[in-house]
Amino acid sequence: MTAAGMDERLARAALTRVFEPGDECGGQWLRRFGAVALLELLATSDAGPRDLAGATEQRLGGYRLRARAAVPERDLAAVAGLGGRFVCPGDPEWPSQLDDLGAARPIGLWVRGRSDLRIWSLRSVAVVGARACTPYGAHMAAGLGSGLAERGWVVTSGAAFGVDGAAHRGALAAGGATVAVLASGVDRAYPPGHAELIGRIAEQGLLVAELPPGDHPTRSRFVLRNRVIAALTRGTVVVEAEYRSGSLVTARCAQRLGRFTMGVPGPATSGLSAGVHELLRGEGVLVTDAAEVAELVGDIGELAPSRRGPVLTRDLLDPVSARVLEALPARGSAEGKEIARGAGTTVDEALGRLYELHSLGFVERRGDGWRLAARPTPAGAARRGGT
Known part of the structure; x- marks a missing residue:
């Protein structure tokens, strides 16, 4: 695989400041014109809706303002100062499974950490769930994180409070690998209460973001971030989620991409179990520990131990x-x-x-x-x- 050239890298870095994550219009234009030509078209010309189909004049105006203000050299220097890098399609480190997202594929990924994202993504499982989880949810997420890490799996999540944080901590405690996909720049610790955890992930694992350094999270960016979590991994496990939950967005995206979707059951009387149980009534697979997850998403021979009651x-x-x-x-x-x-x-x-x-x-x-x-x-x- 040939690495992206410097002009391509600079253009893609600039375009991460122009388009919001998952912007399919931007993705279609990128395929049509290429990164360098698209950036030039937006920054230096008066191209209108006829040239860039799918966007209104008002929307194009916003793109033009962002394109003219972008300074990709500064962003690349900022991430390099953190020991990070910008990974583009065509680079040896680019995870090819992201291409399954089609026009919603990331323009590029800002990565912080020493390990190879593509290699880690080949054997990765997403563990996601409620931010306001119960002690049961935190316990199950931490157990899944540590159990998967001990089996050589990379635990991927979003570094949020609740289930995400518990899964990351479980993997770190086992000395394993974990990836946090952020809805902000890789230099921003969000939520601030997880600054120490995110710092540990940067040291022991990987931080990944579509947004350039300095960018802040928004509600829509959290939701759009979930498609990257789903695409980077072989399967998604949901631990506690209400009916309206970003975790279920991740699971549904995983289903659309042909990935495994799994859920950890909880009390039928708990609202935090309702979304998981709805998932399990559909195409989701019930799992209770890391061995069952590994059996489903792993290679031949990664079998969970037989389950049986006590011998009388x-x-x-x-x-x-x-x-x-x-x-x-x-x-x-x-x-x-x-x-x-x-x-x-x-x-x-x-x-x-x-x-x-x-x-x-x-x-x-x-x-x-x-x-x-x-x-x-x-x-x-x-x-x-x-x-």
Whole structure:
């Protein structure tokens, strides 16, 4: 893959100041004209709606003002001063799965951190959810973050309060990799209360943004940021979300892109579970831990452990002994021939099994009759399991 040239890089950096994230008109023009020609068209000419179809004259006026004010050299120097870089389509570090967004593909990505974004994105899972999550939600998100990191998966989220922050912290605590996709510039810690966390992610993981250095988040930018989270990852897990939630926007975007969508169930009485449960009633897959997530999105052989309830003492009996035991009445006693008839065995076979069951503490003998013991002996069951 050939890296973008300097003119292309400068033009794309400038265009991140012209267009809002996900602007499909801008994306279509970019494909038609190329970054250099488009920037020149916006900054130096009087091109109107006929030349740039899909935008009103008023909207084009706003684009022109932004294009003329852009100083990409300054932005590139600012991100380089933070140890970061600007990654363009065509660069070796560009994650090709972002191309699935079509005209809404990012113009470029401002990246801060030492690792390779493309390599990390090949094995990445998004963990998103409510900002005002419950302790249960925070616990589940942190467990997913640490469990996925321990399995070699990159945990991607949005660095917000609640589920996002818990997922990032879980991955960091496990010494794993995590990516925060921001709705601001990579030099802005937002929310301010997560300044320390975002600093740790910059050191141990990656910060990614479509917006140039210094830009601030807005409500629409948070929503549009979610499509990048969905596209960068193999699947999205939602932990606690109301019906109207940005996390569900991420999940629906993941579905449209053909990615896996998963949800962690919660109490049916909780409004924070309502959005997740709605997702699970559709195409979402129910997951409860990192092993189940990895089994779904991972390669062949990444299987979650088998799930089963506790082993009861009578589960260790062989089939014939189990049938003999079930043939005994719940109350009172029965003779050997009655028990044999109920178990479908000969009388001799039934008596042999009854004496075994007696030694294991399952039954008691009263004269010629047999009855269930008040409480089977655990030690006896353990001996039976070893035979």
